Amino acid sequence: MNVLRLMTVGIAAVLFFGAVPAQAQFFFKSADVSGPRVTGAEPGMVSAELPGATPEELSAALVWNLRAAMNLAALQCDFEPTLRLVSNYNALLKNHDPELDRTHATLHNYFNRTLGKGRPGQTALDQYFSRVWSGFSVVAAQYPFCETAGRVGYATLFAPAGGLNDVAHNHMRELRNSLVPWGEQQFLFRYPAPMPVLREFGNERCWRRNVWQERRCGKFYAG
Known part of the structure; x- marks a missing residue:
């Protein structure tokens, strides 16, 4: 009787605690990278300036940036499988394919409209x-980015059809904030380690043929 009772309690405990999602995958206290909902017009939110873009086109850019962030996270964060970034990204592609197609078409139309149809717009x-x-490729900020992408990945997983737009608007600031390297937040006084800060990608003057112009805008990483 006692053995049966212990087994019953043990099974109940496993079922109860097993149903609770893990709160963290890394052994450190993360910085708070949360942020308000964005429109896409804020500096750095859509990776590059889009002059004359309509609200619909900015939303499309946010969705495409969200897709890129989840794609890079699936590639860069597979060292921690409990984040389920690979499976969640594959689910994003499968469940939201029509919305991604519309997003691609909207962005293509934007560049055709502003720079000319054919080769100029496609280029x-x-x-x-x-x-x-390239804006979501991280090294120094890998842990905070992966942890944040894990949370956002679950938001995309449970988003209804056509709902990536809301996920992108609600979480893009959070994803961008996570690209800044942060160290341990619980014991700041013990580990005073200055970290480099990645510069913004949005300034068109700083790029030439997709190459960062250090003479014009300084070093790519600012300490």
Whole structure:
């Protein structure tokens, strides 16, 4: 009887605690990277300036930046499988394919409208996509970015059809904030380690053929 009772209690405990999602995958206290909802017009939110973009086009840019962030997270954060970034990214592609197609078409139309149809618009679109993907490539801020992307990945997983737009507006500031390297927040006085801060990608003057112009804008990383 006692053995049966212990087994019952043990199974109940496993079921109860097993249903609670993990709060953290890394052994440190993260910085608060939360931020308010964005429109896409804020500096740095969509990786590069989009002059004359309509609200719909800015929303499309946010969605594409969200996709890029989840893609890079799936590639860069697979050292921690409990974040489930690979499976959540694959689910994003499968569940939201129509919305991603519309997003791509909206951005293509923007560059055709502003820079000309045909080769000029397509070239600008390709360059923009390269800028977007490179903007989420992290090294020094890998832990905070991966942890944040894990949370946002679950938001995309449970978003309804057509709901990536809301996820992008609500979480892009958080994703951008996570690209800044942060150390341990619980014991700041013990580990005074200054970290480099990644510069903004949005200044077009700083780029030439997708290469950062150090003479014009300084070093890529500012200490």
